[in-house]
Amino acid sequence: MICSNCLYENEGGKFCSKCGTPLQIQQEAATIDSRFQQSTSIGSQDFTKAKQFSQRYFQYYLQVLIKPYTSCANSTHNYWINGLITIAFFALLIPLIIEVGLGDVRPYFESSFTESFLKPFIGYTALTTLISVYIFAVLKLRKVSVTLQSVIGRVGTLLVPFTALFLLAVVMAFLQMKLFILLLIIGFIAAITIVPTLVLVSYSKEATSGLDTVYGALIVFIFTLFSINIMSELLLSMFIHLFEGIFNYFLPF
Numbered sequence: 001m002i003c004s005n006c007l008y009e010n011e012g013g014k015f016c017s018k019c020g021t022p023l024q025i026q027q028e029a030a031t032i033d034s035r036f037q038q039s040t041s042i043g044s045q046d047f048t049k050a051k052q053f054s055q056r057y058f059q060y061y062l063q064v065l066i067k068p069y070t071s072c073a074n075s076t077h078n079y080w081i082n083g084l085i086t087i088a089f090f091a092l093l094i095p096l097i098i099e100v101g102l103g104d105v106r107p108y109f110e111s112s113f114t115e116s117f118l119k120p121f122i123g124y125t126a127l128t129t130l131i132s133v134y135i136f137a138v139l140k141l142r143k144v145s146v147t148l149q150s151v152i153g154r155v156g157t158l159l160v161p162f163t164a165l166f167l168l169a170v171v172m173a174f175l176q177m178k179l180f181i182l183l184l185i186i187g188f189i190a191a192i193t194i195v196p197t198l199v200l201v202s203y204s205k206e207a208t209s210g211l212d213t214v215y216g217a218l219i220v221f222i223f224t225l226f227s228i229n230i231m232s233e234l235l236l237s238m239f240i241h242l243f244e245g246i247f248n249y250f251l252p253f
Helices: 023-066 068-073 077-101 103-108 113-141 148-174 179-202 213-230 232-250
Strands: none
Touching: 023 068, 023 077, 023 148, 068 148, 068 179, 077 113, 077 148, 077 179, 113 148, 113 179, 113 213, 113 232, 148 179, 179 213, 213 232
16 A cells, blocks of 8 residues: 555555554545545436436427327337326426415415325326326227337327426416416316327227227226216315315305
């Protein structure tokens, strides 16, 4: 080991044979420095990967926003991660719009973060995922060779325009423009009706026999309404607490 004090090369031992400087402390310091450099290197690599992934997703988002159906029809099995991210983004924006849109009423809206944000987010994420499962089941009835990941990818792809609509609704809610409520309603209803239908249509060329597209879309829609009814507490908890807050504000007794 080379002594850091006098640069004399020692064959071993705890102290430098020339100047007497402790070598063990130098070794421990070198080990710590090496581990720190490795940790910094790993953190830098993770940051670079995250940056590259976010850039790829942003490019995907813009591409889909320009031609949503074409992107959906041409999507592959590899799109499913982007689809999951978009589904989560879609579910996140719904309670966010309500939170921002409350405005001056917010002080009278007594609700926890779980009730007003977390539960709706989980509910809408689960609902959209269930819709993907229903579409997958219908496609199997139509004798289409498809994976659930591929369906999730296409559902997420077609949700991109609706997330853009919801982002516009967030801006309007922040500006206290009441039109945000209309955008929220239109975006949600269109998402649970138009998206499943277009996903089924995108697989029409691959369907050799089996269930007709119209009946397939009808089945998905019926099961979606059934799921909304079962999950109403998760999906509508923020609206229920909102109305309770407004009611208590105007009728405190």
